[in-house]
Amino acid sequence: MMKKLHGMGALLLSALAILTFTAVSSAATLPDDVQAIVKRGELRVGVKSDVPGFSMQDLSGNYAGMEVDLAKKLAEAMGLKADDVTFTAVTAKTRGQLLDTGDIDMVLATFTITEERKNIWNFSSPYYTDAVSLLVKKNSGISGYADLVSKRIGVAEGSTSKDALIKAAKENGVTLTDTNNIQTFPDYPSIKAALDAGQVQAFCVDGSILSGYLDPSTEILTSVRFAPQEYGVATKLSNKGLAGFVEEQIKGWLSDGSIDKIIAKNGVTPSFKK
Secondary structure: OHHHHHHHHHHHHHHHHHHHHHHHHHHHOOOHHHHHHHHHOOEEEEEOOEEOOOEEEOOOOOEEOHHHHHHHHHHHHHOOOHHHEEEEEOOOOOHHHHHHHOOOOEEOOOOEOOHHHHOOEEEOOOOEEEEEEEEEEOOOOOOOHHHHOOOOEEEEOOOOHHHHHHHHHHHOOOOOOHHHHEEEEOOHHHHHHHHHHOOOOEEEEEHHHHHHHOOOOEEEOOOOOEEEEEEOOEEEOOOHHHHHHHHHHHHHHHHHOHHHHHHHHOOOOOOOOO
């Protein structure tokens, strides 16, 4: 009996040694900048706090949404736990700054990929594609670009929506200008409040974001959709290893349907197909 117990103990120790060796070997294959995150025991991620379906912070300080779930999945792919993610609320204006200073490791915050931005930060393949639209009051009389000439349109600081709107209007024979038609705000709730107060007559941003601000008095214009917006995971330009790791995961999850399931789980409109 003692021999059997001794033999079982030896087998258990051998199995434990194999598992430990496998875990160490797996961790050792991660890029240095990813290993640094694992060693710290915390993945720091910048997310929005005010975008329903993507990332919303509740009164208890907790975050929920598809980008939150995606961040947790990335942490687990590193060998961390989902609870090892620390979220920081960012805006279109602050997200890049916080990446550059190293306060956060990555951004998942409806961050549109552009050629200009790719010179400043690393971006993964897009995990979601949207298009810009307008949220207006149902009684606004706005049905197309021509109706915007004498109107004020609210956009978020640091977003790409303003330039995209002016370009799309021009392509439709309508001239809009920064001075006469555009008003910037620090965040999306501020734009919605301005719309309700009549300070602006339209709220311009990606359609999926606008859907979170719909109420019985408003509508999203299906006649005004332009500039497809591809959202990617952004990392600091110098963190090439982390960027490569993230890209590998995102491409795999796009291929196997994991990201589609996360989108559906959070009630987000399916990714726009160009």
